Amino acid sequence: MKVYVIGAGPAGIAASIAASRKGHSVTLLEKNEKIGKKLYITGKGRCNLTNACSFDEFISNVVTNPKFLYSALRNFGAAETMSLVESGGTELKIERGNRVFPSSDKSSDIIKAFSKLLNQSGVEVRLNEKVLSLNSSDNKIIEIVTDKHSYTDCDAVIVATGGMSYPSTGSDGDGYRFAEETGHTVVPVVAALTGLRLSNMYGSGGKTFSFGNLSRLRGVSLKNVRVSVVRNGKMLFEEFGEMIFTDRGVSGPVILTLSSKINRMDFTSLKLQIDLKPALSEEELNSRILRDFSVTLNKDFKNSLDALLPSGLIPSVITACGIKPDKKINSVTKEERFSLVKTLKNWTFGIEGCEELSGAVVTAGGVSVKEVNPADMRSKLVENLYFAGEVLDVDAFTGGFNIQIALSTGYCAGSNIK
Ligand SMILES: Cc1cc2nc3c(=O)[nH]c(=O)nc-3n(C[C@H](O)[C@H](O)[C@H](O)COP(=O)(O)OP(=O)(O)OC[C@H]3O[C@@H](n4cnc5c(N)ncnc54)[C@H](O)[C@@H]3O)c2cc1C
Incomplete structure (x- = not known):
């Protein structure tokens, strides 16, 4: 199948790698000049990638809609994240409170590993390409319009555009618009993890x-x-x-x-x-x-x-x-x-x-999880549309939980394309 993933943050990267490993032909569309722009600034530049705690403890750190995440987290949790990143050549370490960081303390090493894995999986990464709209007909996305092209060969589309905080990193709310324009409910967004x-x-x-x-x-x-x-x-x-x-x-x-x-x-x-x-x-x-x-x-x-x-x-x-x-x-x-x-x-x-949403660590609110299937992140309203990461109405406390949620939901969407 021809799969398009919108947004190269952790959710879109994991979705692309997973879909490609399932044998699909994957194009990852990112409006920035590089992948993982927000990842770069996470953990004060060190990237707190995930949290190696127990499943129950992880769930207790999810503020909004923890149950929705059960399946995605069970199938692709901290252990899977760690072995994925290590297979991309970046060593990791576990610090106080089970927080996982790159051994080098450099978030750029996490991005390097993801770059290598995307490359090895044969994902076509198109940078500097902004998705403008998704056109649907008969409950199916039939066209992706970007500022450069129009793609009409989309068998599946994964929206992984992030939330609305730190908009200079690229996540400025486009995904909410795509969701609304295709008939989905967006739970009003507010700042979370903020002053x-x-x-x-x-x-x-x-x-x-x-x-x-x-x-x-x-x-x-x-x-x-x-x-x-x-x-x-x-x-x-x-x-x-x-x-x-x-x-x-x-x-x-x-x-x-x-x-x-x-x-x-x-x-x-x-x-x-x-x-x-x-x-x-x-x-x-x-x-x-x-x-x-x-x-x-x-x-x-x-x-x-x-x-x-x-x-x-x-x-x-x-x-x-x-x-x-x-x-x-x-x-x-x-x-x-x-x-x-x-x-x-x-x-x-x-x-x-x-404090304002633009300076918050994460965005609470987003695409209503009532309209998304937790087993595969597929929309219940549009048959070839999937959502992953912070664009969904999920958020967690600090400690590596938010990146892991993005990776888990992304991997879940990418590996379950039907
Ligand atoms: C300062 C800061 C520190 C943080 N530290 C941590 C931490 O240490 N650990 C942790 O777990 N979490 C941390 N977080 C939260 C974490 O970064 C996010 O939850 C996570 O990045 C969400 O991943 P995502 O893939 O859903 O979205 P994002 O990482 O936001 O990626 C979305 C991507 O989609 C692209 N995009 C958006 N719209 C379009 C469009 N129309 N066309 C093409 N591309 C588009 C964007 O450019 C962006 O690259 C931090 C956040 C901030 C702001």
């Missing part, structure tokens, strides 16, 4: 302070903090680990994870709470502060927190707890000390929303 914008900081006595004025916080990174999203005092989600303050709010590992959990919620009632001292109870923290204060009795409050907090946090924490910065420690009252303890354990901010 959060904060509106204000809550202080003692119900005071609020605009986040924009807390300039000293920018760039301050925190380790071993507990961050929760709360609504009306009720904790909805909680993560423990690292985060960083940004120009407009917060980012870093725990925030990215939380963003994927709350990206479809109404932000007006959501608050972000940071526990800066999760290892200590309020009583323990109070005793610790009393100890610290006993050696700084004659100092100003603002000069007594160095042992407790990174310097960038001190002005904002002082503002939040409501103690006058130049008050002498020996005149800080018990109530004021409790206010400091409360601030350190429950530092609270208003959430304005997620």
Whole structure:
């Protein structure tokens, strides 16, 4: 059969290799000047290719539509990905949290392996060729129109055009248009694995302070903090680990994870709470502060927190707890000390929303999986059309899960062309 694959990201590459290995004649159409442009920037240039955890753990890291992925992940999971890439000549290593990287720490080596495998499989790769539209008749794609050609010999078409984040890498939402134009439902897309914008900081006595004025916080990174999203005092989600303050709010590992959990919620009632001292109870923290204060009795409050907090946090924490910065420690009252303890354990901010989709690590939403068969990624509406990768309504947490989903669904589509 004559198979056309649209998009040379991990999904399209895996689909092309798989279809070619099944004996089909495969043309891979990519609008960029090279394959895997997004892959190149993944994992901060190191490419966290997959995650070598158990199947159940993998599934627990999928945020949207995990069940849809069962079959694709079982048939082509992390082990298959690793042996495929290694057969392309790139050595891999497994790091903390089962994250798999190229031994060289260079994403370009993953792309090199894929290039070699595409070549060995006899896939025709057409770069600098942008697909403009898919024309269908009688529930079949009969023509692919690109900016260079029109192909009417398409027995099967696999759409692997990615999501809508980092559009400069080529994934700018064309696939959603192809899906809609051929009668499919596209679940509205939103940013996932992204930073959060904060509106204000809550202080003692119900005071609020605009986040924009807390300039000293920018760039301050925190380790071993507990961050929760709360609504009306009720904790909805909680993560423990690292985060960083940004120009407009917060980012870093725990925030990215939380963003994927709350990206479809109404932000007006959501608050972000940071526990800066999760290892200590309020009583323990109070005793610790009393100890610290006993050696700084004659100092100003603002000069007594160095042992407790990174310097960038001190002005904002002082503002939040409501103690006058130049008050002498020996005149800080018990109530004021409790206010400091409360601030350190429950530092609270208003959430304005997620950062823009263009800067998100992945796109949530996409082609509705209700209209795609999970066994072969074939559309239930158009008989020779397949979808793979981030264009589908699936997304996962960080750790190599998203690339693996692209590879698994791509391989599934390519090896099941009928
Ligand atoms: C900064 C960053 C870091 C990341 N790090 C990781 C990581 O370490 N591990 C991980 O698992 N995930 C990571 N991800 C997510 C991961 O990169 C994506 O989930 C994955 O690349 C999706 O693969 P895909 O093949 O579906 O789409 P893409 O990789 O986006 O590929 C789609 C391809 O289709 C092409 N295309 C689009 N429209 C057309 C058209 N009309 N005609 C022709 N070609 C077209 C595009 O040019 C592109 O090459 C990261 C993402 C970002 C942005």
